[in-house]
Amino acid sequence: MNRINQKLQEEQKLLSIYFTAGYPKLEDTVTVIEELEKAGVDMIEIGLPFSDPLADGPTIQESSTAALKNGMTTSKLFEQLKDIRKRVSIPLIIMGYFNPVLQYGVEAFCKKCEELGIDGLILPDLPLDVYLEEYEAIFKAHGLINVFLITPQTSEARIRQIDAASEGFIYMVSSASTTGAKSGFGNEQTEYFERIDGLKLKNPQVVGFGISNNETFTAATSRAKGAIIGSAFIKHLTTHGTTEIDSFVKGIR
């Protein structure tokens, strides 16, 4: 069974952390992954940096620019992850934009992910219809779970389509925003979390965007299976480098 599915079956609420590969230093990627696992995180999203990250706010944009400047490339990331399965057993997802994957070759990219022990992909600008028509078979052949996003504006009909096409979890974007744009939740989020919970989807939901501390983690996971932290952790890396990751994680839950 895919490590993501295995993890989702566990009782507790999941904490997933996003970070940009090659940030703050090019060779930090593996250290960050190991430290996050040690600190008790449940899942990691490894960000493949992109020059034009449309869905990201300034924090992740800047980390991507820095990582690219540091020399991060798709091949470099794969090289860094060469022995990652000898080091950690936590579910690993690569998150990035579609163009770098397209240029590497979708099939070649998926094959490489399988070899390295990557469990899934999140490619926000690879739309559902294109995935189903052109790429689903390739992802599946390499044992990769593709994760789709939904937002407060996503219609119920579309959520049901996305649920049908998903085999891991649904990435629930907490509010209409780019990453790091908003912090904290209001009534709108509470209603949204309740509405989605009420749909009784086949896939569990993991909430992302706007989660930065214990309070927002608890609120997000009151209905959903887990929550994802991105910008807040990038800020931690910016100030502390790869140190004190343990205390960052302990501060969340």
Next chain:
Amino acid sequence: MKYHVDDRGYYGDFGGAFIPEMLYPNVEELRQNYLKLMYQDDFQKEFHQLLKDYVGRPSPLYFANRLSEKYNCKVYLKREDLNHTGAHKVNNTIGQILMAKKLGKKRIIAETGAGQHGVATATVCALMGIDCVVYMGEIDIARQAPNVARMKMLGATVKPALSGSRTLKDATNEAIRDWINNPVDTHYIIGSAIGPHPYPDMVTRFQSVISEEIKWQLKEKEGRELPDYVVACIGGGSNAAGTYYHFLDEKEVGIIAVEAAGKGVNSGESAATSKLGKEGIIHGCKTLLMQTKDGQITEPYSISAGLDYPGVGPLHSHLYKSGRGEFYSATDDEAMEAGLELTQLEGIIPAIETSHALALFKYKTFKPDDVVVISLSGRGDKDLQTYIDYFKL
């Protein structure tokens, strides 16, 4: 071969809508409604009335006597520079503001390079009393100052794009991020034939008034509707798309595109996408774009802010790949000289974007009876400082 968009939003291999889910509801709403709305009688009536009384259409098709003599063919200039606000961009913003109203949107965002699209958007927003935010790269704010002042005077908020090369690509990124953060009441008026489907087709249809007029104007002047060639400069490709539109399926009409070579196609400072680009995804669209082998989008360069874009619209990628279009590129120097030449031969100061189209004569020789229609996409007022600095006037 088919040159118009298909049901899935593709021109051959190019196009589509590669957008994050956050944009899906807005883009899908537009996709489902744009054709229905824009061909309603009341929409068409208001659109054409505004083009006539407000924009000043039809724009003249001017026989350029001295230019024709010099290059030994029949050159006609389609005078989009005489439109209200000074460029072809307003044809699209009139159409899209009516679309936004039909969709019940209360706020408009736009990106701009040269500032022509920003001005055209701020203008229609003033006309309709709608809030307007224009994103513009920090570099472009500096090199197109008159247009920044115009936008502000028109009541628009101009927000600088500070990331990347701080030009058109980055302004577009910021506009898309704004739309993600404001998904309910906002319409994004894209300024070129780029972006996710249905934008390239919608913008092209609004701009197609250019070639619609060329047909009957040429009939009056030459006794035939079809020119031998239509020529346009290409940034994202909206003036070109409008100029080509009604001739795409007319095999005898040659289609010519001129891109910005910057300091030279192989200088590392260029925006000649068809020469330097590879198929990939930019701003929600599969098209030719300048990128590293790793799929990172590279920073383009041109002296002209409106052509300083690392991609081209999907229609143009298709015209290039299929061989239907002939693609040339003009350097900064060639364009500047061609702009000065038009000024001194015909008394028309063109926008530097447009000057690139005029530089075609450096590369292509026509037959004496060839009718060559060039899209004079905009006027050069906004570029005076650049011309003055360049020629030390």
